């Protein structure tokens with residue numbers, strides 16, 4: 155605490171990101187990054203963007219990137235919003251769309267940035283408990299009043315809702331904004347983007363950080379009705395006119411245009427996830443079904459803290475959340491096959 159801090163700064167409870175240690179030879183399975191590199195075409199485009207042109211501001215509206223994303227998703231550019239990582243897109247969504255009189259609804263176990271944004275923007279939240287199986291039950295989102303946000307697949311559980319469940323939630327909530335955070339949808343889930351045509355209250359957010367292996371570039375976006383996007387643009391243009399630099403815009407466009415690389419790395423991660431899930435189950439772990447690039451698992455005879463600490467001694471880093479209900483779980487990012495095998499070998503000795 156400092157006497158120089160504003161009241162706002164004093165009251166905040168900031169988000170704590172997974173660590174990015176500077177050690178080599180670490181098996182880093184804690185922040186859901188892709189084990190494979192980004193599209194080589196994206197790297198080339200970023201390198202080309204590192205030119206004399208950097209003296210100029212970038213396009214404040216990222217129009218070429220919006221056009222590429224609009225083509226990709228078969229929507230219009232006016233239905234696309236882009237930002238400096240989907241965390242920034244989400245921040246603007248909280249301010250522009252999710253701050254209303256009725257409290258915001260989200261699962262009690264979910265992406266831990268949501269409560270942080272509520273604190274920052276003074277939004278009241280009414281968390282809705284997941285079922286005992288750590289699932290979102292669509293019926294729990296029927297009959298309430300406030301706006302809604304949840305990830306699909308949910309984080310950190312990895313559990314995926316089928317599109318019919320999303321439709322059920324949307325049908326019950328036509329008069330409030332519903333934001334679906336699809337950070338992990340590319341790992342086998344069905345996207346909600348086609349539903350934006352019939353649901354002007356639906357905003358879907360996406361990131362280049364996971365399935366497109368560009369966490370270091372900081373690009374995220376949202377797809378929704380022009381009405382919702384305009385609200386986001388109003389907040390963005392009251393905060394930072396140039397959220398995406400030239401290299402970020404160029405790299406993101408090239409990534410979107412390299413579909414084979416994208417499909418191939420998603421398919422490899424999905425195959426490794428299934429292998430990892432089976433291997434952990436054989437070791438006695440209870441593994442939740444995952445639609446993401448990570449698995450969420452616990453062992454009946456070991457605490458989450460102890461396992462995470464023991465893995466760390468073996469230079470393997472996974473994520474553990476000291477939170478009610480999920481204290482004994484480990485969230486393990488799907489790495490390369492070698493990394494997954496190293497994890498399983500280490501756990502074999504530990505359990």
Ligand SMILES: *Cc1c(COP(=O)(O)O)cnc(C)c1O
Nearest residue numbers: 239240241265309337361363374
């Ligand atoms: C990783 C993640 C994000 C943030 O992604 P960035 O684009 O890197 O800011 C958003 N939502 C969820 C659920 C995530 O796991």
